[in-house]
Amino acid sequence: MSTLVIVEHDNQSMHPATRNTLSAALELKQNVVLLVAGYQCQAVAEQAAAIAGVHAVWLVDNVAYEHQLAENMAQLIISVADSFTSILAPASTFGKNILPRVAAKLDVAQVSDVSRVLDKDTFEHPIYAGNAIETVKTLDAIKVLTIRTTAFDSVTDSQSPCCVERIDKSIHESSTKFVKHELSKSERPDLGSAKIVVSGGRGLQSAEKFKLIEELADALGAAVGASRAAVDAGFVPNDYQVGQTGKIVAPTLYIAVGISGAVQHLAGMKDSKVIVAINKDEEAPIFQIANYGLVGDLFELVPEFIQQLKANG
């Protein structure tokens, strides 16, 4: 039997989350098949075929999958589900949208946000905003899992490309229609996969002053994140949000500036390797988990930080 991994992509390139999901899939010790469904997405299939450990790539190239609508994707995945004992996707908004629909149609449960694979049907995943870890055993024949990508290493090795098999599936197209995308443009590294993340909170006071965070991020080659307070106050768009209800990140270095450290926020970043907190309130909860804390006015400290980084080249 085999494991199926649903590839997240934008029809041009594979999303890095797929490499972490593959890492979890390989722990199930079965042949791994990657499913690339999209429109004019041959390049994605070629990328996928070259990742170490991939047994086969199935390519379904059809305009019906251009925007990967849950209704169409679920129908496709169900039509091939018979050949697999596990079906995996990253626990991104992409995977979370599609997989529960698949699980319900297959009449099986789903384990969300798997952070550790214990064996082929026993998994760990965080609950209560990461304040507890639950170990669960699925009793169904097919395991449907979304993978917390920050908990698994990215497979970066390559192999000589495996076979890409084109599949044609006629589907009953859903009545749901794609209207438009409004994507945030950013030159910086992607928040979900960046090595360094600099996040700002309510302490930044305004959208204008939040630019200071962006300057610090640029000096470090880092991605920019934000607390829910900063997003709700309109300093930055919502896809910057790190936390239980936003993105879960686990970079090598996380710098929290003007963020008090509410449970909601900590759930999104407490697995970072090194955490730095810059805050004027010595009692802020963020200092309880920060490896290095700096107490003081961020409007003095951050410019000094940037200056010293630049001086050191």
Place this chain on the structure above:
Amino acid sequence: MNIVVAVKRVIDPYVKIRIKSDHTGVETQNIKMSMNPFDEIAIEEAVRLKEKNNAKEIIAVTIGNDASQETLRHALALGADRAILVRANKNFCSLNIAKILQNIVDKEKAELVLMGKQSIDGDNNQTPQMLAALLNWPQATFVSRLIIQDKMIEATREIDGGLETLAMPLPAVVSTDLRLNEPRYASLPNIMKAKRKPLDIIECDSLGLTLKEHIQVISTTPPPSRSGGIKVASVSELLNKLKFEAKVL
């Protein structure tokens, strides 16, 4: 049209949870409980649709023990017209919850189901998608903007790279994200009025559903704790530590 809003009673989001010493779960005895915050947003959206004459009746539904009536009374105080408690004394997995809700949605001939995108206890983010699948309805998940006109929905979704807008016909299942709206507070007169609104109790066993066990919880343990760090006195000391001690720069 009738709107079904599914709500859940959870540990209040501001309570620091305690894990039972035998690792069988989380302590819920004598702990403050509330309506799941995402569900409050779902109720609010339903009430706003009714205020715009887009809805006839709002039916709040929950599955749980008798204490869940409190959560339903809160939903009624916020503007739901009536409520249904599907009484059960066990915890169900998302799939079984979706099956119970499907039964209620069918009975009530609802055309729209609104529910939170996830509950803050299990953090699963599954039930709305599963319900949509069972009903064979389209789904709009993580919605931050909702327009309903002529039996059509236009929903803007919060996705990882920004926003995405979809259009779909009713009936549909919509799951709410944080920024869809700012839920109102229940006023005292509305809390009083809610006491007189209808609240039906249905025994889960009477629904005639076969709900098998799909998931077994083995244990619930605390997450690995981080060792406390140090405070540095200056930016240059911080940079030094990051470079030579932590070696992350």
